[in-house]
Amino acid sequence: MANVVDVQGVRKVYNRDSLEIVVLDGITLLVPEGEFVALMGPSGSGKTTLLNLIAGIDRPTSGRVTVAGTDVARLSESALARWRSRTVGFIFQFYNLIPVLTALENVQLPLLLAPLSRKERRERALTALRIVGLEDRSAHYPRQLSGGQEQRVAIARAIVADPKVLVADEPTGDLDARSAEEILTLMETLNRDFKKTIVMVTHDPRAAQRAHAQKHLDKGVLTA
């Protein structure tokens, strides 16, 4: 199987007050299609930084990031934005739903960029909400939902444009055990039944257990 995510010798360096901070120091990571990978490591080890590179919202200082066959660094800003809307779904720790929009409108957001009619957008968004089990909450605003429900709406938003890759940054980090459990089950379903390749950052060993593979990041270097 081809590698959907292909990270080769990536370095990420920040310059702060003429001080070089090496956040990622020569990372190589291959994620085959259909894989579910958990990325672990202590705080500040560079997990979010690596995830952002894979999601195409950041660029490496050196090295190459290829996702779904595209060398991310070669795309212009606007081409990269278009590419993201079709290729990756991003799931945040704090859901990041837009408070003034309903669940349905939040889910529709990525589709506003696609050449779809109103009706098609609505139908696709409702389908995504059905997959996460919240079709009956489509008219609710984020503040009317529980944390677990908000995260499920956020997941619906991540999958609505049918991307190949899902990246999740501590998706259960802000949830109680039961809600976390639901989210993890949902992610498993997406991986198994919908063939999504998933890269998930987590601190929680039990969450990491649900993935097929675990990678450890420490001081900018992958250890296992």
Place this chain on the structure above:
Amino acid sequence: MRHLPYILKHLRRNWVRTGSTVLAMSVCIFLFCTLQTFVRAVTWNLQSASATRLVTRHAVSLVFNMPIAYKERIAAVPGVVRVAKVNWFGGTRRPNDFTEFFPNFAVEAEPYLEIHPEFIVPEDQKKAFLADQRGCLVGRRTIDRFGWKIGGTFQLESFIPPYRVGKPFDFVIDGIFDTDLARYPGTDTSMMFFHYKYLYEMTNQRVGVGTYVVEIGDPHQATAVGRAIDALFENSDAQTKTETEAAFRAGFVSLAGNLAFLLNSIALAVTFTILLVTANTMSMAVRERRTEIAVLKTVGFPSGLVMGLILGESAALGALGGGSGLLFGWGLIRMLPSLPFIGEAVRGFPELGLSPAIGGLGFALALGLGLGAGLIPALLAYRARITDMLRQA
């Protein structure tokens, strides 16, 4: 257009902020429109100044009169076609009560009417007026204002000391003059004219001449003829100052012009304040929404679109503020004449009302303010990097 609901939802969600910003904007646009309308009304009359007319007056001040004998000497200057004596009478219907004021002048009727073709009087009325020592011509606006008729009489008493003779002047309305605004734009028909002779007799032949209106053959010679006239009286007690009618009137208006400048400065200051207020509103809105902007960009919204959404939101604030400001201004300008005190001052203006040009300008100003206020936040959002915004949230 598919993004419009998104913009409106934001405005509705923060309705207190939206409301107060719109209100501030609306006051600003209202002020702008009312002041502009006022300034325009004050300067409107300038348009009617003719290029072939000069006005000669006492060099020191309009308060002083010139000798009657100047007329023949001015008439003899090459380039001069006609000369008419004109004295501003300053009469009121009741002593020192200006509430029912209209401009009134003692004029040398025959040349005056020749020089001013914009005052259109039926031939028979003109004849009657010329033959009647106490006769007068009254403009249509004043006729309509008081419901006067031809043959009617009224009295005026001047507040100017030399013209106060211990009793009011009696007048008979011999004619009504109209104008043709298409041919003579800016012509005021609120004036009243009577015979200089009458003033002269009533004051025991003691008054001089306030101004000489001089018709010239060639408008290009205006400066030269004016200089020639003033040169005639250079060595006499009463030196003269001759200028074009436009310049002469602008002198009157410049007082109003200074007021207009002051009012415009206030409007400008208010506009600038509103720009700051709105810019503050917008940058608060954007700062609060850092994560949201990061999300929009993450799901693939191009930076240009994100910028457009913010500009759209601030332009919408401008449009709402401008629209309500116009409505407010339109209503108030219509009400103005019926207000006590202000109404009296304002009623004398021809053409009072919110013109489409000023209204359009006001609305454009509101839109511009909105866009201007949103520009910097929008640019910041355009340039902001997703990772930084997520980290700082």
